Amino acid sequence: MLQGSILQKLESAHRHTTRPIRFGVYYKNTLVALCHALEDHILTDDGTPLVITAFQQGKWYLQEAGRYADIAQRSRQIAIMSASESGFAEHPTSLLPNVDLVALDSVDPVAQEWHLIILSPNYTAMVICQELSEANYGSTGVPTSDLERKF
Numbered sequence: 840m841l842q843g844s845i846l847q848k849l850e851s852a853h854r855h856t857t858r859p860i861r862f863g864v865y866y867k868n869t870l871v872a873l874c875h876a877l878e879d880h881i882l883t884d885d886g887t888p889l890v891i892t893a894f895q896q897g898k899w900y901l902q903e904a905g906r907y908a909d910i911a912q913r914s915r916q917i918a919i920m921s922a923s924e925s926g927f928a929e930h931p932t933s934l935l936p937n938v939d940l941v942a943l944d945s946v947d948p949v950a951q952e953w954h955l956i957i958l959s960p961n962y963t964a965m966v967i968c969q970e971l972s973e974a975n976y977g978s979t980g981v982p983t984s985d986l987e988r989k990f
Contacts, residue, residue, distance in 0.1 A: 844951065844952055844969060846969050865968070877966065880957075884959065887960075888958055889915055889918075889958040890917045890918070890958075892920065893919075893921065893943075894953065895952070900919065900925065904930050907932050908935065911938050915937065917937060917938045919941065920949060921943060922943050923943065953968050953970070954967050970988060970989070975989075976989070
């Protein structure tokens, strides 16, 4: 867990409570499916949520940018955290009035995390994760296939 990351701060804050955070390891495709299901709920709910998201790299956001334009139409506000060189500012979705970009320095631990946080009057949902480090992958090493990545 990266020191100073959102995930590390949450774990530290809850470590000695009656409800400590329980971690799991999931493949990227499982997390994509989960996040898409949560995002789909925004598109069908009348709650106009606040959405906070962090993408590790601009190429992942750019694949989802059209989807986030639709989500912005149903949301009160969207905050997208990403490395400043990701190219988000040039995409039309990022120019919508209720979409704010939060530029992260590439050495910021949050730039290595993937988050989707939905705060709605009707429900709250969070997916907060961090890719396993090279050491965590062990002798097999970092996967070459994107879908084999673990968080």
